[in-house]
Amino acid sequence: xxxxxxxxxxxxxxxxxxxxxxxxxxxxxxxxxxxxxxxxxxxxxxxxxxxxxxxxxxxxxxxxxxxxxxxxxxxxxxxxxxxxxxxxxxxxxxxxxxxxxxxxxxxxxxxxxxxxxxxxxxxxxxxxxxxxxxxxxxxxxxxxxxxxxxxxxxxxxxxxxxxxxxxxxxxxxxxxxxxxxxxxxxxxxxxxxxxxxxxxxxxxxxxxxxxxxxxxxxxxxxxxxxxxxxxxxxxxxxxxxxxxxxxxxxxxxxxxxxxxxxxxxxxxxxxx
DNA sequence: AACGAAACCTGCGCGC
DNA sequence: TGCGCGCAGGTTTCGT
Numbered sequence: 001x002x003x004x005x006x007x008x009x010x011x012x013x014x015x016x017x018x019x020x021x022x023x024x025x026x027x028x029x030x031x032x033x034x035x036x037x038x039x040x041x042x043x044x045x046x047x048x049x050x051x052x053x054x055x056x057x058x059x060x061x062x063x064x065x066x067x068x069x070x071x072x073x074x075x076x077x078x079x080x081x082x083x084x085x086x087x088x089x090x091x092x093x094x095x096x097x098x099x100x101x102x103x104x105x106x107x108x109x110x111x112x113x114x115x116x117x118x119x120x121x122x123x124x125x126x127x128x129x130x131x132x133x134x135x136x137x138x139x140x141x142x143x144x145x146x147x148x149x150x151x152x153x154x155x156x157x158x159x160x161x162x163x164x165x166x167x168x169x170x171x172x173x174x175x176x177x178x179x180x181x182x183x184x185x186x187x188x189x190x191x192x193x194x195x196x197x198x199x200x201x202x203x204x205x206x207x208x209x210x211x212x213x214x215x216x217x218x219x220x221x222x223x224x225x226x227x228x229x230x231x232x233x234x235x236x237x238x239x240x241x242x243x244x245x246x247x248x249x250x251x252x253x254x255x256x257x258x259x260x261x262x263x264x265x266x267x268x269x270x271x272x
Numbered sequence: 273a274a275c276g277a278a279a280c281c282t283g284c285g286c287g288c
Numbered sequence: 289t290g291c292g293c294g295c296a297g298g299t300t301t302c303g304t
Contacts, residue, residue: 003297075298113281172297221297
């Protein structure tokens, strides 16, 4: 489901409801979401409090007092839902974890495809160990020439290189298509044919796309929603999902192909 | 080391 | 109506 803007929306929403409340219960219905011993996680959570919410690329991070850190990746369909105990909405088969707070609020981790994963770390090393140590910089934090140095030897399609989170963090299938369209670059161009100037232009356009998406609350194409927040960036998409429709720049019909196993939308006239 | 394919899961829409 | 297939905003693992 979510790429950087959507995860940032989730982070902002969670920050409003979970900070500085004691966790008094933790129910588990599908333990495989957690990488590790789920009973150890419960021991750490009970009595603990989230003091800060961070985000790195598509990773959501709960910073607890007691120096504990929970890293959460939503993958395709993960969601956090906030409920009051008195709501007595019953669990669905896709609700896997329930965090219960001392003010009666419950945070439900819901994930239709069960792809999401969580890791427990300590504050001293969570940035130095998997998975965050392998993450590249976000576009807005990249220096001139940085993306070029990451990809100039790679003999893979530029789209595949941009989806690789160790090269550049935060882009997914939607925003890569949009970024490459703005950059006038064909998604199948080999990364090792991209010039330094083109790589810097890609980085610039990625910043623009992600910033605009965040301002609009992210993109809701299929199922993404952060609580009750539905993004509006889908109304601004230039090529992604636009197969057989006219290019907004030149009116050529947008094509859909498969690149790196992912549905890919582009304009063959604008993107070379 | 690098790259492509399969795997992890479930639901939905489509054609027959 | 029922069934099989393809597809889905992601990452890890396996095989070459």
